Amino acid sequence: MADNEKQHWADLIAEQIIKERGKKTKYVCAAGITPSGTVHIGNFREIITVDLVSRALKERGKNARFIYSWDDYDRFRKVPKNMPKQELLQKYLGMPIVDTPDVFGCHKSYAEHLEKELEDSLPATGIKPEFIYQHKMYRACKYAEEIKYILNKKNEIKKVLDKYRKEPLPEDWFPIGVYCEKCKTDNTNVVEFDGNYNIKYECKCGYSNEIDFRKKGIVKLSWRADWPMRQHREKVDFEPAGKEHYQQPGGSRITANETYSVLYKDMKHPLDLKYDFVIVKGIGGKMSSSLGNVITLKSCLEIYEPEIVRFLFAGTRPNTEFAISFDLDVIKVYEDFDRLEKRYYNNEAYGKDKRIYELSCIKLTKKQPKRIGLRHLTMLVQIHKDIKKISKNKDVLKRAELARKWIEKYAPDEFKFKLHDKTPQEVIKRLDKKQKESLKLLKEKLEKKKFSEQELFNEFYEICKKVEINNAEFFKGAYLALIGKEKGPRLASFILAIGKEKAAKLLNEIR
Ligand SMILES: [Zn+2]
Ligand SMILES: [Zn+2]
Incomplete structure (x- = not known):
C-alpha cells in the first residue's frame, strides 16, 4: 500500500x-x-x-x-x-x-x-x-x-x-432498433428474425418491410x-x-x-x-446542466494553459469530484502549477508529484519555460494595450492572452482598472492636502532615482512618516491619481510596471 x-x-x-x-x-x-x-x-x-x-x-x-x-x-x-x-x-x-x-x-x-x-x-x-x-x-x-x-x-x-x-423484458424483445426507411425514426417493432440476416419490421407510421441487414444499414444494436x-x-x-x-x-x-x-x-x-463529476466554480448564473449551459474544454482553454488543464485532471484521482474555477482561484491554480514546475526543474519534485508535472506537459522541455505569474500578468495586460510590450517570450505572451481573457470574462471587478492617460480634475478634487503633498514627494523621488520593488515599497513608508499621513490614506490617494479607484494592484510593482516616468507624469498633474 x-x-x-x-x-x-x-x-x-x-x-x-x-x-x-x-x-x-x-x-x-x-x-x-x-x-x-x-x-x-x-x-x-x-x-x-x-x-x-x-x-x-x-x-x-x-x-x-x-x-x-x-x-x-x-x-x-x-x-x-x-x-x-x-x-x-x-x-x-x-x-x-x-x-x-x-x-x-x-x-x-x-x-x-x-x-x-x-x-x-x-x-x-x-x-x-x-x-x-x-x-x-x-x-x-x-x-x-x-x-x-x-x-x-x-x-x-x-x-x-x-x-x-x-x-x-417482453418475450418478443429484440436488442436492436430499426430506423424506418420511410419516416426515418426508430418508432418500429421487429416482428420476425430468421436466425440469419433477415428481419421484418413494422413502423408506427404504417410502413413495414423485410430487410437483410448485411445490405441495409438501418439496424442498430x-x-x-x-x-x-x-x-x-x-x-x-x-x-x-x-x-x-x-x-x-x-x-x-x-x-x-x-x-x-x-x-x-x-x-x-x-x-x-x-x-466522478467535475464541477465548475465562479461563473455565476451561467452554468446549469438542466439548462444545458455547460462549460466546454474550449472555454477552459480560453483562460487556462493546456498544461494547466492537464495538471488539474492529472493531479486528481478519477474517483474524486473536483471543481474547475473561473473565479479568483484561477490565480491560485496558476501559482500551484508554477510552483510545481519550479520544483520539477530544480530537481525537488519526487514520486507522484514529479509524475503529475510530467503528465501535465504536452512535451517536456529540457529548459524550464519562462513564466510570469498570472496575477502580475493581469495587471500588465491592463497597462499595455499592445501585449507584445510585455515580453518577447512566446510562453509569456501565450499566458498574457489568457490573462486578458480572464480579466474580460471572469475577473471580479476589483481586479479591473484603466490607467489614466491624464489624471482628471474631478479625481484631483477628491484628494486632501496631505495626500497631495505625499504624492508630490513620491513624484520627486520617482524622477530622481531608480528603485527595486522592495526599495520603492520602503520609500512609501518613508514618505508617509515625513508627511505624517496615514498609510492607508496615502495608498488610496495614489490609486485615485493613477486609476481613479481607491484600490488597485500592489502599488510598488504597479508603479514599476507602468514605468516610473509615466507614473511621475500622472502625479505631476496634482497640485
Ligand atoms: Zn416509419
Ligand atoms: Zn456547426
Whole structure:
C-alpha cells in the first residue's frame, strides 16, 4: 500500500492492465460518447483519463491504441435547452443524431457540429485519439455479423438485464432498433428474425418491410448490447465510465460487463474505472446542466494553459469530484502549477508529484519555460494595450492572452482598472492636502532615482512618516491619481510596471 501511494494513478492502472490482460502486441484503451448535447468538461475527464493511461502504457514500452467512439447513430432522444431552433430540432426526435440538422448552420449535421467542437479543441492538449464514427460503421453494415450473433443470443442478454428489472423484458424483445426507411425514426417493432440476416419490421407510421441487414444499414444494436459488442470487436483492454453508468441497480456499465461475459468467452471484459463529476466554480448564473449551459474544454482553454488543464485532471484521482474555477482561484491554480514546475526543474519534485508535472506537459522541455505569474500578468495586460510590450517570450505572451481573457470574462471587478492617460480634475478634487503633498514627494523621488520593488515599497513608508499621513490614506490617494479607484494592484510593482516616468507624469498633474 505504501508503495502504491508513491505511484501516480495512471501508472498504477497501466501496470494493472499489463498484468491482467497479459502480454499483448497492442493494448486498446477506449472512450466514447453520444453527441446528443454539448460535450462538456465533465465528459473530457473520460478522454484525459484514457490519454494519461495510454501515455503510461507507452512509457512502459507498450503499444497503446486510443479509440474514441462517437455514438452518432443513436436516436435523438431529447432537445437540450441550450440549443437554438428548438422547434426544428423537435421534429427530428427518434431519428439518428447524425441525420439531425446543424442548427448553427456550419456543419453537415447536429452530431458533426458537436463532434468538431471537441475534436478542434483536443489537439491543443496533446490528445490525439483515433475517432470512430458509429453511423459510418452501422450504415456500411460493418456490424452485420455481430448483430446476427447478438440476435441469436438475445435470451442470454435478456436474462442479464431482467435481473435488474422490476418487470422482465417482453418475450418478443429484440436488442436492436430499426430506423424506418420511410419516416426515418426508430418508432418500429421487429416482428420476425430468421436466425440469419433477415428481419421484418413494422413502423408506427404504417410502413413495414423485410430487410437483410448485411445490405441495409438501418439496424442498430440497443445501447446495452452495443457497448459490449464494440468493446469485443475492437479488443478493448481498458475503458473508464462516468459514475452515472454504475448506478444500482443495473447501471449500464454493470450490465455491459456482465453481458460481455455472457456473450464472449475468448476474452475478458475490459478493465473499467469509475470517474466522478467535475464541477465548475465562479461563473455565476451561467452554468446549469438542466439548462444545458455547460462549460466546454474550449472555454477552459480560453483562460487556462493546456498544461494547466492537464495538471488539474492529472493531479486528481478519477474517483474524486473536483471543481474547475473561473473565479479568483484561477490565480491560485496558476501559482500551484508554477510552483510545481519550479520544483520539477530544480530537481525537488519526487514520486507522484514529479509524475503529475510530467503528465501535465504536452512535451517536456529540457529548459524550464519562462513564466510570469498570472496575477502580475493581469495587471500588465491592463497597462499595455499592445501585449507584445510585455515580453518577447512566446510562453509569456501565450499566458498574457489568457490573462486578458480572464480579466474580460471572469475577473471580479476589483481586479479591473484603466490607467489614466491624464489624471482628471474631478479625481484631483477628491484628494486632501496631505495626500497631495505625499504624492508630490513620491513624484520627486520617482524622477530622481531608480528603485527595486522592495526599495520603492520602503520609500512609501518613508514618505508617509515625513508627511505624517496615514498609510492607508496615502495608498488610496495614489490609486485615485493613477486609476481613479481607491484600490488597485500592489502599488510598488504597479508603479514599476507602468514605468516610473509615466507614473511621475500622472502625479505631476496634482497640485
Ligand atoms: Zn456547426
Ligand atoms: Zn416509419
